[in-house]
Amino acid sequence: MPVPSKNQKIEELTKKLSELKERKDKVNTEAAEWAKKRDILNKQLKSLRAEIAELKNERDTLNAKVKELKQQRETTKKEFHDKIEEINKLRKEIGVYSKKKPQKNRQILQKELESVEWKIQTTPLSVQEDKELVEKVKQLETRLSIHKKLEQLNQKILELQTEIKTLKANNNTYHQKLTDNAQKSQETHKKMLEKIEESKRLKTEADNFHKLFLQTRERIKPVQDELVLTSNQIKHLRAEMQAEEEKEKKKGEDMLKEKLEKQAREKLRRGEKLSWEEFQLLAEKGMEA
Secondary structure (H helix, E strand, O other), X not given: OOOOOHHHHHHHHHHHHHHHHHXXXXXXXXXXXXXXXXXXXXXXXXXXXXXXXXXXXXXXXXXXXXXXXHHHHHHHHHHHHHHHHHHHHHHHHHHHHHHHOOOOOHHHHHHHHHHHHXXXXXXXXXXXXXXXXXXXXXXXXXXXXXXXXXXXXXXXXXXXXXXXXXXXXXXXXXXXXXXXXXXXXXXXXXXXXXXXXXXXXXXXXXXXXXXXXXXXXXXXXXXXXXXXXXXXXXXXXXXXXHXXXXXXXXXXXXXXXXXXXXXXXXXXXXXXXOOHHHHHHHHHHOOOO
16 A cells, blocks of 8 residues: 655645634534523623612611511500500599599589689678688688599590590501511512522523533643644644755755766866856866866
8 A cells, every 4th residue: 555645644634634623613613602601691690689689678678667667566555555554543533533523513613712702802801700711712722623633634534545546546557557568578578589599590500501611612622732733743744845855956956066067077178168157166176177
């Protein structure tokens, strides 16, 4: 079987080089596709993480509001119970004063007091009469004070009952707001957990694409090494061919010089005129015939 020439070897290696480049480009394209898919998912993942952070902030804000509303509701409940307790104390006090309540109503006692006071101021009285009327004024004032105290106590109860109604309304408002915010917080937390699960899925998928990208890039290395080796083989063969061509060229030039030298020496023996080139050639070799 004939040994292939260097030209044939170079041709075969060049074809192999072309095939290797094609293989490398194909693997690079495949790696680029994996990288593209990975980058798309990482972009989606970044956006999703921003949404998760936003939902977390929203949930935390709602939870803080729920906590604040609970505190307001508890404060309102305490105020409510304090006022109920105060009303109960006032009612007990009313019970005590009710037992001392005069049979005559306030208006009658007031008129009697004014009449006695007028009599004291306008009528000449003996010491004994004056003393009796002053004592009667004290008794009337004492009886009136009981009526006044009962009215004050009843008025205070009415005020407290009005305040209790306001507290109940406020408590209902706090409770409704608390319920609404707690529900929103739960919904937001649920959305956040769903986004977190989605982000985990995307990250796993993105990591898989990155793994495929790295594996594909690893396949490029042996192809690249073979490309370098084949390219160096071609360079080496071309260098050998160039050296052989230069060697053949020098051999031809030497043979030509030898032939010319022989012709020049024969002319010199015959006494013929030499050309400038023939003269130079013999001068280099020596002029002897």
